[in-house]
Amino acid sequence: MADPEIKSYEPHHESQSAAVTESRPVRAVLMAVAFAFLGVFLVLPLIVVFNEALAKGVGAYTEALASPDTRSAIRLTLLVAAISVPLNIVFGISAAWAIAKFEFKGKAFLTTLIDLPFSVSPVISGLVYVLLFGAQGLLGAWLKAHGIVILFAVPGIVLATVFVTFPFVARELIPLMQEQGNGDEEAALSLGANGWQTFWYVTLPNVKWGLLYGVLLCNARAMGEFGAVSVVSGHIRGLTNTMPLHVEILYNEYNAVGAFAVASLLAGLALVTLVLKTLLEMRYGAEIAATRGH
Amino acid sequence: MEVRVANVRKEFDRFPALHDVSLDIKSGELIALLGPSGSGKTTLLRLIAGLERPTKGAIFFGDEDASQKSIQERNVGFVFQHYALFRHMTVADNIGFGLKVRHGPSRPPAQEIRRRASELLDLVQLSGLEKRYPAQLSGGQRQRVALARAMAIEPKVLLLDEPFGALDAQVRRELRRWLRDIHDATGHTTVFVTHDQEEALELADRVVVMSQGRIEQVGTADEIYDTPNSPFVYGFIGESSSLPVKVENGDIWLADRPIGLSAPHAASGEAMLYFRPHDVELLDGCSGCIAGTVAASRRVADTRRVELEIGGERQRVEIELPVDHPAAQKSRVAFRPRRWKLFPAA
Numbered sequence: 001m002a003d004p005e006i007k008s009y010e011p012h013h014e015s016q017s018a019a020v021t022e023s024r025p026v027r028a029v030l031m032a033v034a035f036a037f038l039g040v041f042l043v044l045p046l047i048v049v050f051n052e053a054l055a056k057g058v059g060a061y062t063e064a065l066a067s068p069d070t071r072s073a074i075r076l077t078l079l080v081a082a083i084s085v086p087l088n089i090v091f092g093i094s095a096a097w098a099i100a101k102f103e104f105k106g107k108a109f110l111t112t113l114i115d116l117p118f119s120v121s122p123v124i125s126g127l128v129y130v131l132l133f134g135a136q137g138l139l140g141a142w143l144k145a146h147g148i149v150i151l152f153a154v155p156g157i158v159l160a161t162v163f164v165t166f167p168f169v170a171r172e173l174i175p176l177m178q179e180q181g182n183g184d185e186e187a188a189l190s191l192g193a194n195g196w197q198t199f200w201y202v203t204l205p206n207v208k209w210g211l212l213y214g215v216l217l218c219n220a221r222a223m224g225e226f227g228a229v230s231v232v233s234g235h236i237r238g239l240t241n242t243m244p245l246h247v248e249i250l251y252n253e254y255n256a257v258g259a260f261a262v263a264s265l266l267a268g269l270a271l272v273t274l275v276l277k278t279l280l281e282m283r284y285g286a287e288i289a290a291t292r293g294h
Numbered sequence: 295m296e297v298r299v300a301n302v303r304k305e306f307d308r309f310p311a312l313h314d315v316s317l318d319i320k321s322g323e324l325i326a327l328l329g330p331s332g333s334g335k336t337t338l339l340r341l342i343a344g345l346e347r348p349t350k351g352a353i354f355f356g357d358e359d360a361s362q363k364s365i366q367e368r369n370v371g372f373v374f375q376h377y378a379l380f381r382h383m384t385v386a387d388n389i390g391f392g393l394k395v396r397h398g399p400s401r402p403p404a405q406e407i408r409r410r411a412s413e414l415l416d417l418v419q420l421s422g423l424e425k426r427y428p429a430q431l432s433g434g435q436r437q438r439v440a441l442a443r444a445m446a447i448e449p450k451v452l453l454l455d456e457p458f459g460a461l462d463a464q465v466r467r468e469l470r471r472w473l474r475d476i477h478d479a480t481g482h483t484t485v486f487v488t489h490d491q492e493e494a495l496e497l498a499d500r501v502v503v504m505s506q507g508r509i510e511q512v513g514t515a516d517e518i519y520d521t522p523n524s525p526f527v528y529g530f531i532g533e534s535s536s537l538p539v540k541v542e543n544g545d546i547w548l549a550d551r552p553i554g555l556s557a558p559h560a561a562s563g564e565a566m567l568y569f570r571p572h573d574v575e576l577l578d579g580c581s582g583c584i585a586g587t588v589a590a591s592r593r594v595a596d597t598r599r600v601e602l603e604i605g606g607e608r609q610r611v612e613i614e615l616p617v618d619h620p621a622a623q624k625s626r627v628a629f630r631p632r633r634w635k636l637f638p639a640a
Contacts, residue, residue, distance in 0.1 A: 192396060
């Protein structure tokens with residue numbers, strides 16, 4: 001149908017015709033394989049994480065979480081997410097707006113570039129910052145002369161996190177905005193709204209569920225990122241250790257309860273993200289369906 | 295508000311969509327821009343609205359040059375082809391949007407906005423649907439809401455892009471009459487785009503026929519239909535048949551015989567003869583006529599439309615016969631157009 005508004009947002013259910021339905025034993029085998037795989041690779045590790053974390057009782061668990069270094073790691077992770085997620089919202093909306101609503105030279109290039117963090121190893125992205133901002137790096141001398149510390153400090157961690165998470169919001173919004181076109185914005189402008197009002201009252205409400213979905217994924221990644229952050233953090237306990245880095249340190253020190261306690265928090269975050277994501281998908285499936293792919 | 299389009303040219307990436315178009319629209323007039331797709335009619339409408347800027351030329355609202363003004367400053371009511379209703383707002387909020395985004399003293403209080411929205415809903419005969427969302431409305435209802443929303447800002451000019459394009463035939467006819475009533479009641483200068491000639495001829499005070507980025511003819515329905523000024527308009531509006539003919543000393547010849555029509559002022563040489571299939575005179579004998587063999591015949595409502603082969607199989611024309619005319623297959627029919635027009639051969 002030509003009218004975008006009448007378009008049904010129901011997911012498309014294909015009726016199962018007898019011709020393509022597998023026989024009962026085949027179906028059972030397929031399902032068993034899928035569930036076994038999920039069990040071994042996803043559920044079992046989750047159980048192990050919580051099991052190990054609580055191996056010495058709830059007391060040891062809370063004690064491990066209450067240690068100053070752990071608490072500082074949690075604080076740092078929250079801080080990094082609190083800075084990098086809003087930055088990525090701004091960047092994601094700007095990039096999606098530019099790509100979906102305007103024609104300009106280098107558009108294809110920008111679209112490809114946004115995907116770069118997905119295709120490059122996080123370690124490389126961390127190393128890039130070392131080469132840029134490190135003492136021997138391109139800007140190292142200048143930064144030192146001006147007393148600006150980026151590497152092995154919070155700014156470096158934030159930069160690395162922003163780098164690895166920046167596709168999430170943009171990737172959710174671009175297809176959504178492209179599909180919606182300019183019609184609503186033109187209508188708002190013709191009714192006298194200025195650019196900001198158009199964005200606030202029309203564009204943003206039209207993409208809010210896609211945006212929320214992108215923010216959710218972006219946040220999960222920002223809190224869980226290991227590789228890039230590991231390179232630029234310097235692993236200074238109580239100062240530049242994020243939760244994932246702290247897990248590794250504790251584990252290497254044979255502090256299994258501590259390591260798994262922090263890991264259980266991250267696993268909990270993953271579960272919460274998963275639940276929220278599923279809820280969002282159930283309610284606003286088609287609006288975000290266009291953006292699936294990761 | 296008078297609208298004057300003066301020598302406007304519009305290019306998209308150097309590809310011209312409109313060539314040197316000029317048009318005067320009188321205050322309170324209802325104008326149709328009619329043409330096939332790609333004729334530039336929507337581009338012209340968007341230029342008047344300010345959704346596009348002309349490459350050359352200017353657009354005047356009254357005496358004021360509007361071409362340098364933004365769409366917000368022009369104060370036009372635009373109804374989009376697919377309505378572009380804000381899907382997350384209720385019907386009342388959609389209609390009130392243009393008032394809500396105003397600044398300072400020109401912005402009415404919330405209660406006044408609600409009152410205006412209800413008033414407009416009454417006008418478009420949708421009272422009581424304030425709280426509905428666009429997704430809960432039928433196509434025709436959305437169309438009415440879109441019109442009410444455009445009228446809420448008290449526009450100088452009302453512009454409609456294919457207003458009935460997405461509706462089925464029944465609703466279309468109803469809304470067409472209704473739009474005429476609204477126009478007569480409110481007196482807005484109104485321009486609408488359509489590719490449906492019936493809609494244009496029935497609804498508009500004047501019709502602007504466009505083709506390939508140019509205005510072919512501007513006139514009332516009668517002028518456009520009775521005195522088309524180009525082969526395109528002849529062919530595009532209503533039914534038409536055409537034959538290649540030759541003019542010699544003011545007489546019109548088809549192949550090697552005169553057909554009894556004279557065009558004293560036409561230059562001698564090749565030409566195309568255009569006429570309406572229903573506007574022909576049937577003849578018994580044939581001295582000075584067009585004669586042909588019936589190749590096919592179709593019953594169309596209360597007439598019979600026959601396709602004639604003229605001069606072997608080289609030319610085919612359509613004419614209309616009374617249903618009871620005894621022209622069976624392969625019988626010969628002789629006729630002469632009553633009203634016709636010659637155009638130079640392409």
